[in-house]
Amino acid sequence: MTLSDLSIRRPVLAIVFAAVIVLFGVVGFTFLGVREYPAVDPPIVTVTTTYPGASPEVISSQITEPIEESISGVAGIRVLSSTSAEGRSEIRVEFELSVDMEAAANDVRDKVAVARRLLPGDVDPPTVEKADADASPIVFMTLNSDTKSILDIAAMADRIIKPRVQTIPGVASVRIFGDKRYAMRLLLDAERLSAHGVTPLDVQAALSREHVDLPAGRLEGEDTELGLRTIAKLSTPEEFNRLNIRSENGRLITLADVGRAELSAENLRSGMAQFGVPMVGIAVVPQPNTNAVAIADEFYRRYEGIKESLPPEYEVEIGYDFTTFVRKSISEVEETLLIAFGLVVLIIFAFLRDWRATIVPVVAIPVSIVSAFFIMYLMGFSINILTLVGLVLAIGLVCDDAIVVLENVYARIEAGRTPLQAALEGSREIYFAVIATTLALAAVFLPIVFLQGLTGRLFREFGVVVAGSVLVSAFVALSLSAMMCRFLLKPKERAGWLQRVTEPFFIWMTRTYRASLLGFMRVRWAVFPLMALIAGYVVWQGSRLPQELAPLEDRSNIRVNVRAPESATYDYTRRSLDEVAVWIADNVPEVRRTFSITAMRGGAVNTGMQNIYLHEPEDRQRSQEEIFNQLSQGLARFDTLRIFPAQPPTIGSRFAGQPLNYVLQAPTVEALLGALPPFLEAAGRRPELRFVDADFKINREETTVELDRARAAELGITAEQVARTLQLTFGDQRFGYFVMDGRQYQIIGQLDRPFRKEPADLRKVHVRSNKGELVSLENLVRWRENTVPGAIYRYNRYVSATISGSMMPGYTLGDGVRALDEVAKEVLPSNIQTDLAGEARDLRDSSSSMAFAFGLALLIVYLVLAAQFESFVDPFIILLTVPMSLGGAVLALALTSSSLNIFSQIGIIMLIGLVTKNGILIVEFANHRQKDGLSKHEAVVEAATGRFRPIMMTSFATILGVMPIALSMGAAGGSRQSLGIAVAGGMLGATFLSLYLVPALYSFMSRYRRPTEEEAALDAAIQGAPAE
Known part of the structure; x- marks a missing residue:
C-alpha cells in the first residue's frame, strides 16, 4: 500500500500529518535569528x-x-x-x-x-x-561637546559608553576613533637639559626612584591586623614638575628646570573630525558570523540608558546603522514572498478555472513553505535574504507535485471514475513520477550542501531550504493533496460558466501544440543541429557576459581613502581631509553626514579616510553608483593627494578599500622593488582599470644613525645608552604609568616639539660617560638620510605588494582580474608569484566551485533518473534539455545587461532540477503508453499532448513565482534580480523547447518497451486492487 492509498483511505491521518508539519514549522520559526546573508565571514x-x-x-x-x-x-x-x-x-x-x-x-x-x-x-x-581589523561596524555613534575638550570626550566614551556596549553578546570589539586617552607627557628642553647636566636617562631613572606604590607589609596587633602600603605616586602635572632628578652644587634639579609636564593625549597622531571639529566615534564591531540584527536590537535597548547616563554637556548620536539596510532588504523579500504566492494562486486558478480544484495545490504551498522553518531550525540556519529567496522560489515549485496529482485524478473523474477510484488510480499512476521529479530537483542542491568556502557557506542554507520544501511538498502531494482530491473533486454534469468560456481556448492551445509537434516530428532530425546551435550560443554569449562576485548594492555609504605625500605630517593630512570634506559637502547634496579619520587604527599619519553617509535611496534622485562616479572624477582636482573612493561590498563585512586586490609575492624586498614599477606602469595603461596603486612604497624619508663604537668605547659609553637615549628623546617612549580617577594611564617622555624637527637636533642630545661627563651625540654618531619603505607587507610568509584598483564604468571585477593576469604574463620575472586577495580571491574560488557544483549536479541527477527509470539512456533524453535552459538564462542575462555572478550562477545550477521536471513527466508517461501497446512515436506524442497542460501550468507557476525576484528594485534587489532573471529566462526557454526536443530525442534514443507476460499480469493485479 502506497502513501497515497493510506492517506486517501484515512483522511484524518493525512490531515494530522499536515498539521504536525505546520506546528513544527511555526515553533521552529520562533527560534530563528535574522541577518542579511548566511554566515560567510x-x-x-x-x-x-x-x-x-x-x-x-x-x-x-x-x-x-x-x-x-x-x-x-x-x-x-x-x-x-x-x-x-x-x-x-x-x-x-x-x-x-x-x-x-x-x-x-x-x-x-x-x-x-x-x-x-x-x-x-x-x-x-x-x-x-x-x-578582522578591516571589519565594518554594524553601528557607528558619534560623541561630541561644545564645552568639553577632546580629551574629556574620549574619556567619556571610554568610561561610560564602551563598557555598556562591549558586553553585548556577539560583539567582538568596540573601537573608539579619534581616541585621545589621557597621558602625562614629560616634554624635555634639550638646551636646559645640557645646561643642568641632565640626560633623558637621568629623568627616567628619577621617575623610577620617586614614583612608586608598593605594598609594605602589615601591622599585627592583639586583635586586629592592618595592611601597610607605601604611596609615593605622582598624579598631577604640578607633582611631576616637582620631581627631583639630581642634585647640582647642593641645589635640587627638578623636572620643571629641564622641561615641563602636561596632561595631554597618549595618541597625538590620529583623530576624527567633522568639518574640522574634533569628535569621537564609537564603532560596534561584531564577531564573525554573529547575528547583527540581534546585536543591534540589544544595542538600542541599552542606548537610551547610555544617553541618560551622560552629563548634559555631551551629545551622542547614531551616525550609521548597518542593520537598517538589512531590515529593509528582509522586508522587501517578505513582500516578494506574498506577491509570488498571489501570482502562483492566480496562474493555478487560470488553468483549472475551478475554485474547488484550486484549493488542492494552494493548500500544499503554505504547508510545504512553513515546514522549511523547522528544517532551518534543525540546521542552525537564520532568516536571511537567501533563505527567504529560496522560499520565494519554492512557492512555484511546491505546488507542482500537487498539480500533477490533481490533473491525473481529474482526468479519471472525467473518464467516469468515482472520486475514490480516480484518486487511487490517478495517484498510483504518477506516484513514481512525483518521486522522480522531486528527487531530481532535490539532488541538484546536494553538491551545494557539500561545497566548501564562500560559495558553499553562502548557498548551503538556500539549497537546503528549497530542497527541504520540495521534499516535503512531494509528501504533501502524495498524502494531503491526494486525499483532498477524493473529497473536493466531483464529476460535473455541466461545466461552470468560466470553464465554458475559456475551455475552447485551452482546447485550441492543446490542439495547436499537438499539430506543431506532429509537424516537428516529421523533421525530428533537426533537433541535433538546433541543440548544437543553442550550445554554441551558450558558450559564445556566456564568455562575453561580465563577471563579478556580486552586484553592488546601494547601501547609502561611500568611503573615500586619502593618501597625502609620504613625508606629510599629521596636521597636513588633517587639513587636507577637511578640504576634501568641504568640497564633498558643497558638491554632493545627497550627503547626510560625513566624518574624517586621520591615521586610522594607528596607521601612517599621511593616510586618512572620509566616511560619507548618504540619504536613503528613496530620498534622493541619484544612485550611490552615480555619486561614486562623480566623486571619482571630481576629487581628482586635489592633485597633491591620492584619493580612492570605494563602495561597501555586497557580501562579507570587510570594507578595506578597492574591490580589486592583486598580490605580488617575492622572496626579497629587492626582487619586489625590481618587479613593481614596470607592473604598475603597464597596469595603469589598461583601459579596464582606474585608481591603480600599490601599498608597498619606498618613499618614506628616514635618518639612519650609526654609532662610532671606537669613540664610544674610549668615552665609556655603551651602545645601549645611545639607543635608549634616542628612544627616550624622539620615540614617544613610555616612562611608566600614573593613576588618575581610579584609572591607569601612560607617562610618555620625549623632547619638546621645537627640539626634534630635523637631524641637526641630534647635536643637542647628550649622554653621560663613565666619568660622569656629558657627551654630545654629535661626537658619537654619524647620520645619513635615505628613503625606506613606509611599511613592509607579507602575504603567506612572502614579502608582498598588493595592487589595488577599481574598474572603469562598463567593466566588472572579472575584467579587472583578467587584465592584471595579462600584465603579469608580460612583465613579471619568473621569481615573482601572484595571488588574489579579498573580493577578487572570492570571485576566483567561487567560479571554480560553481563549475564543480554544476558538473556534480548533472551527474547526481543522471544517477537518480537512471535508478528511477531503470535505464541509462532515458536520463540522457531529459538532461539534454539542460543546455536549452542555459540558452534562455544566458540570453535573459545578456538582454538585461546583468552579470554572471555568484547569484546568477546558483540560479543556473537550479535550472538543472527545474527543467528536468518537464522531461520526466513526458518520458514517464511515454513509457507507460508504450507498455499499453503504442509505438515509440505514438507514445511520446500522446504523452507530450496529455502532459501539455500540467507542464504549462507548473512551468508558468514557477516563472511567475520567480518574477517578483527578477523585478526586485529595493534594498539588496540587484543580487536577487540576477538570480531571478537567470531562473525565469532559463525556465521560459526550456519550457517551450523541451515540449519539442524531448519527444524528438525520445523517438531516437528510447528503447521499445513491451511488458512480458509476467510484468503484464503484475501490472493488472496492481491496477485492479479494490478501491474501498
Missing part, C-alpha cells in the same frame, strides 16, 4: 603589537617574523598576512570557513605566547583579537 584572528618609535624594518624582523613563524604551524590557516609599519605590527590570520573561531583564537594565543620570548624586552605584549 571566515574566522579571522588579528595579532597586534606596538613598539613605539621602531622602524618598519625593525618591526618586520624583530616582531612580525618571529610571531608569523610561530603562528604558521596552526592548522586550518587560509591566508596569513601582515603589515609592519612604524611602531606597529599587525598580523591577520584568516582561517578556513570550517574552522571553529574559539579554537582558532586559542591556538593563535598559544603560539603568540611561545613567540613572546623572542621579542625585544621592552615591546608591548601582543594582543590577540577575534575580529
Whole structure:
C-alpha cells in the first residue's frame, strides 16, 4: 500500500500529518535569528603589537617574523598576512570557513605566547583579537561637546559608553576613533637639559626612584591586623614638575628646570573630525558570523540608558546603522514572498478555472513553505535574504507535485471514475513520477550542501531550504493533496460558466501544440543541429557576459581613502581631509553626514579616510553608483593627494578599500622593488582599470644613525645608552604609568616639539660617560638620510605588494582580474608569484566551485533518473534539455545587461532540477503508453499532448513565482534580480523547447518497451486492487 492509498483511505491521518508539519514549522520559526546573508565571514584572528618609535624594518624582523613563524604551524590557516609599519605590527590570520573561531583564537594565543620570548624586552605584549581589523561596524555613534575638550570626550566614551556596549553578546570589539586617552607627557628642553647636566636617562631613572606604590607589609596587633602600603605616586602635572632628578652644587634639579609636564593625549597622531571639529566615534564591531540584527536590537535597548547616563554637556548620536539596510532588504523579500504566492494562486486558478480544484495545490504551498522553518531550525540556519529567496522560489515549485496529482485524478473523474477510484488510480499512476521529479530537483542542491568556502557557506542554507520544501511538498502531494482530491473533486454534469468560456481556448492551445509537434516530428532530425546551435550560443554569449562576485548594492555609504605625500605630517593630512570634506559637502547634496579619520587604527599619519553617509535611496534622485562616479572624477582636482573612493561590498563585512586586490609575492624586498614599477606602469595603461596603486612604497624619508663604537668605547659609553637615549628623546617612549580617577594611564617622555624637527637636533642630545661627563651625540654618531619603505607587507610568509584598483564604468571585477593576469604574463620575472586577495580571491574560488557544483549536479541527477527509470539512456533524453535552459538564462542575462555572478550562477545550477521536471513527466508517461501497446512515436506524442497542460501550468507557476525576484528594485534587489532573471529566462526557454526536443530525442534514443507476460499480469493485479 502506497502513501497515497493510506492517506486517501484515512483522511484524518493525512490531515494530522499536515498539521504536525505546520506546528513544527511555526515553533521552529520562533527560534530563528535574522541577518542579511548566511554566515560567510571566515574566522579571522588579528595579532597586534606596538613598539613605539621602531622602524618598519625593525618591526618586520624583530616582531612580525618571529610571531608569523610561530603562528604558521596552526592548522586550518587560509591566508596569513601582515603589515609592519612604524611602531606597529599587525598580523591577520584568516582561517578556513570550517574552522571553529574559539579554537582558532586559542591556538593563535598559544603560539603568540611561545613567540613572546623572542621579542625585544621592552615591546608591548601582543594582543590577540577575534575580529578582522578591516571589519565594518554594524553601528557607528558619534560623541561630541561644545564645552568639553577632546580629551574629556574620549574619556567619556571610554568610561561610560564602551563598557555598556562591549558586553553585548556577539560583539567582538568596540573601537573608539579619534581616541585621545589621557597621558602625562614629560616634554624635555634639550638646551636646559645640557645646561643642568641632565640626560633623558637621568629623568627616567628619577621617575623610577620617586614614583612608586608598593605594598609594605602589615601591622599585627592583639586583635586586629592592618595592611601597610607605601604611596609615593605622582598624579598631577604640578607633582611631576616637582620631581627631583639630581642634585647640582647642593641645589635640587627638578623636572620643571629641564622641561615641563602636561596632561595631554597618549595618541597625538590620529583623530576624527567633522568639518574640522574634533569628535569621537564609537564603532560596534561584531564577531564573525554573529547575528547583527540581534546585536543591534540589544544595542538600542541599552542606548537610551547610555544617553541618560551622560552629563548634559555631551551629545551622542547614531551616525550609521548597518542593520537598517538589512531590515529593509528582509522586508522587501517578505513582500516578494506574498506577491509570488498571489501570482502562483492566480496562474493555478487560470488553468483549472475551478475554485474547488484550486484549493488542492494552494493548500500544499503554505504547508510545504512553513515546514522549511523547522528544517532551518534543525540546521542552525537564520532568516536571511537567501533563505527567504529560496522560499520565494519554492512557492512555484511546491505546488507542482500537487498539480500533477490533481490533473491525473481529474482526468479519471472525467473518464467516469468515482472520486475514490480516480484518486487511487490517478495517484498510483504518477506516484513514481512525483518521486522522480522531486528527487531530481532535490539532488541538484546536494553538491551545494557539500561545497566548501564562500560559495558553499553562502548557498548551503538556500539549497537546503528549497530542497527541504520540495521534499516535503512531494509528501504533501502524495498524502494531503491526494486525499483532498477524493473529497473536493466531483464529476460535473455541466461545466461552470468560466470553464465554458475559456475551455475552447485551452482546447485550441492543446490542439495547436499537438499539430506543431506532429509537424516537428516529421523533421525530428533537426533537433541535433538546433541543440548544437543553442550550445554554441551558450558558450559564445556566456564568455562575453561580465563577471563579478556580486552586484553592488546601494547601501547609502561611500568611503573615500586619502593618501597625502609620504613625508606629510599629521596636521597636513588633517587639513587636507577637511578640504576634501568641504568640497564633498558643497558638491554632493545627497550627503547626510560625513566624518574624517586621520591615521586610522594607528596607521601612517599621511593616510586618512572620509566616511560619507548618504540619504536613503528613496530620498534622493541619484544612485550611490552615480555619486561614486562623480566623486571619482571630481576629487581628482586635489592633485597633491591620492584619493580612492570605494563602495561597501555586497557580501562579507570587510570594507578595506578597492574591490580589486592583486598580490605580488617575492622572496626579497629587492626582487619586489625590481618587479613593481614596470607592473604598475603597464597596469595603469589598461583601459579596464582606474585608481591603480600599490601599498608597498619606498618613499618614506628616514635618518639612519650609526654609532662610532671606537669613540664610544674610549668615552665609556655603551651602545645601549645611545639607543635608549634616542628612544627616550624622539620615540614617544613610555616612562611608566600614573593613576588618575581610579584609572591607569601612560607617562610618555620625549623632547619638546621645537627640539626634534630635523637631524641637526641630534647635536643637542647628550649622554653621560663613565666619568660622569656629558657627551654630545654629535661626537658619537654619524647620520645619513635615505628613503625606506613606509611599511613592509607579507602575504603567506612572502614579502608582498598588493595592487589595488577599481574598474572603469562598463567593466566588472572579472575584467579587472583578467587584465592584471595579462600584465603579469608580460612583465613579471619568473621569481615573482601572484595571488588574489579579498573580493577578487572570492570571485576566483567561487567560479571554480560553481563549475564543480554544476558538473556534480548533472551527474547526481543522471544517477537518480537512471535508478528511477531503470535505464541509462532515458536520463540522457531529459538532461539534454539542460543546455536549452542555459540558452534562455544566458540570453535573459545578456538582454538585461546583468552579470554572471555568484547569484546568477546558483540560479543556473537550479535550472538543472527545474527543467528536468518537464522531461520526466513526458518520458514517464511515454513509457507507460508504450507498455499499453503504442509505438515509440505514438507514445511520446500522446504523452507530450496529455502532459501539455500540467507542464504549462507548473512551468508558468514557477516563472511567475520567480518574477517578483527578477523585478526586485529595493534594498539588496540587484543580487536577487540576477538570480531571478537567470531562473525565469532559463525556465521560459526550456519550457517551450523541451515540449519539442524531448519527444524528438525520445523517438531516437528510447528503447521499445513491451511488458512480458509476467510484468503484464503484475501490472493488472496492481491496477485492479479494490478501491474501498
